[in-house]
Amino acid sequence: MALQSLDISARSATTTPAPKARKTPELAKLIDISKCIGCKACQVACMEWNDLRDTVNRNVGVYDNPADLSAQSWTVMRFAEVEPAPGKLEWLIRKDGCMHCSDPGCLKSCPAPGAIIRYSNGIVDFHQEHCTGCGYCIIGCPFNIPRISEQDGKAYKCTLCSDRIAVGTEPACAKVCPTGAIVFGTKEDMRLHAAGRVQDLQARGYSQAGVYDPPGLGGTHVMYVLHHADRPGLYSGLPKDPVLSPLVSLWKGVAKTVMNVGLATAVLAAFFHYVSQGPNKEHNEEEVA
Amino acid sequence: MNRERVIRRYSAGERCHHWLLASSFILTGLSGLAFFHPGLYWLSNLFGGGTWARMLHPYFAMVTVLAFLTWFIRIRKDMHITADDRKWATHIPEIMRNRMDNAPATGKYNFGQKMLARTQLLLILLLLITGVIIWQPLFADAFSVDLRRVAVLVHALSAFAAVLSLIVHVYAAIWTSGAISGMLSGRVTSAWAQYHNRLWYEEKMQQARDAAVRPDLGGNTVG
Numbered sequence: 001m002a003l004q005s006l007d008i009s010a011r012s013a014t015t016t017p018a019p020k021a022r023k024t025p026e027l028a029k030l031i032d033i034s035k036c037i038g039c040k041a042c043q044v045a046c047m048e049w050n051d052l053r054d055t056v057n058r059n060v061g062v063y064d065n066p067a068d069l070s071a072q073s074w075t076v077m078r079f080a081e082v083e084p085a086p087g088k089l090e091w092l093i094r095k096d097g098c099m100h101c102s103d104p105g106c107l108k109s110c111p112a113p114g115a116i117i118r119y120s121n122g123i124v125d126f127h128q129e130h131c132t133g134c135g136y137c138i139i140g141c142p143f144n145i146p147r148i149s150e151q152d153g154k155a156y157k158c159t160l161c162s163d164r165i166a167v168g169t170e171p172a173c174a175k176v177c178p179t180g181a182i183v184f185g186t187k188e189d190m191r192l193h194a195a196g197r198v199q200d201l202q203a204r205g206y207s208q209a210g211v212y213d214p215p216g217l218g219g220t221h222v223m224y225v226l227h228h229a230d231r232p233g234l235y236s237g238l239p240k241d242p243v244l245s246p247l248v249s250l251w252k253g254v255a256k257t258v259m260n261v262g263l264a265t266a267v268l269a270a271f272f273h274y275v276s277q278g279p280n281k282e283h284n285e286e287e288v289a
Numbered sequence: 290m291n292r293e294r295v296i297r298r299y300s301a302g303e304r305c306h307h308w309l310l311a312s313s314f315i316l317t318g319l320s321g322l323a324f325f326h327p328g329l330y331w332l333s334n335l336f337g338g339g340t341w342a343r344m345l346h347p348y349f350a351m352v353t354v355l356a357f358l359t360w361f362i363r364i365r366k367d368m369h370i371t372a373d374d375r376k377w378a379t380h381i382p383e384i385m386r387n388r389m390d391n392a393p394a395t396g397k398y399n400f401g402q403k404m405l406a407r408t409q410l411l412l413i414l415l416l417l418i419t420g421v422i423i424w425q426p427l428f429a430d431a432f433s434v435d436l437r438r439v440a441v442l443v444h445a446l447s448a449f450a451a452v453l454s455l456i457v458h459v460y461a462a463i464w465t466s467g468a469i470s471g472m473l474s475g476r477v478t479s480a481w482a483q484y485h486n487r488l489w490y491e492e493k494m495q496q497a498r499d500a501a502v503r504p505d506l507g508g509n510t511v512g
Contacts (some may be wrong), residue, residue: 014327015328108349109322113330136441139437153340190447219430245438247439247441248442251441255446260328262453277387
């Protein structure tokens with residue numbers, strides 16, 4: 001939730017242009033998983049800045065804490081012990097949270113006008129005062145990110161610190177990261193930076209190192225540097241080549257148009273049927289045998 | 290002077306039942322259409338805003354489901370498709386042009402009404418199942434996101450078909466003079482019954498004649 005903006009590139013459930021008098025450069029957060037040490041400073045910074053306090057829960061036997069995203073936990077470190085090659089254990093730690101897709105499934109699915117906004121800088125933001133709590137954003141999201149609050153029935157997720165970015169500073173998680181695994185800047189700069197990191201990793205033996213910026217969603221405004229970009233699933237099930245579900249595209253695409261036209265046609269057809277054929281009325285009195 | 294005779298088509302209980310169903314169906318439909326397309330979101334204002342519409346919709350729906358299923362049980366004996374009904378179906382193009390004379394006589398309901406009610410039964414069940422799967426916050430979280438994607442699509446498609454079926458039903462009632470007053474007062478004229486539902490009319494007449502001979506059989510429905 002941010003201040004009024006004039007740089008909106010898309011607005012949920014809105015069929016007319018959004019206010020877009022201003023245009024800002026596309027921004028991105030780059031999370032370099034090869035540099036992450038799993039300290040969770042980003043989680044703490046997120047809680048601090050956004051003033052979120054999740055309920056203290058049970059330890060589920062792994063380092064993931066809390067165990068999942070929630071309306072009060074907008075980012076979670078996911079720890080995966082994997083053997084990408086036999087006998088070669090790796091501890092892959094991925095900071096999970098909203099990816100800020102260029103083609104956001106949440107925004108496409110949302111039926112409430114203005115509850116989900118995509119700014120021209122690429123941030124996808126929820127405006128909870130318009131949210132009805134229907135949960136369609138969860139249905140549309142290819143990364144399973146939004147969570148509905150049990151307290152107020154509204155959907156919440158990472159804002160990419162849109163309120164901080166609006167005043168020219170970086171997201172709280174990027175500011176606090178002690179190893180520089182999280183960096184923030186224009187998408188162009190971040191891609192350049194990522195390319196350098198990928199080159200370095202490849203030189204160090206990670207031949208499949210690469211950037212995660214899925215083209216199926218038009219790219220994202222949170223990107224990862226992965227040592228095993230060919231197998232994103234190693235990183236706690238990061239989807240390979242994600243796209244919007246064809247069911248969601250059908251639901252919000254051609255089906256809606258066809259159905260709207262269908263209903264309008266039915267009403268018109270009924271009206272003109274009556275006008276042209278007249279009422280269906282018995283012509284005679286009862287014939288008594 | 291032949292006083293116009295009337296036949297009771299619906300009892301007071303049936304009329305109340307029908308109009309309860311009609312009201313809950315319309316409330317469910319209007320609150321649901323608000324989420325169907327942005328152009329219809331204003332309908333949520335009828336219910337106090339988007340959040341209220343979202344919260345109320347499934348409860349309206351539960352009333353509709355109960356009212357519909359009990360209604361269908363009530364009319365099920367008149368829902369069987371007969372050989373005459375199939376013949377009637379072949380006359381639909383001319384019936385639509387208001388030429389009923391060659392169509393076979395029908396019972397209490399014609400083929401179109403039977404098919405509509407049976408389709409609505411199917412749609413109501415589909416809407417119920419898919420609606421529960423996407424019902425926030427009560428049940429949705431218990432189902433996988435993949436299943437919810439299927440459910441939300443099927444829900445929208447069946448809702449479309451259900452609204453279409455309501456348009457057909459309401460229009461058919463408007464088109465057929467006397468049908469709406471029949472459902473409001475419970476009474477239709479014997480000429481109406483003879484014209485639209487001859488087999489049912491004859492059955493009623495037979496009942497009346499039987500009652501005249503054997504008053505103990507009751508059947509005091511013609512007068």
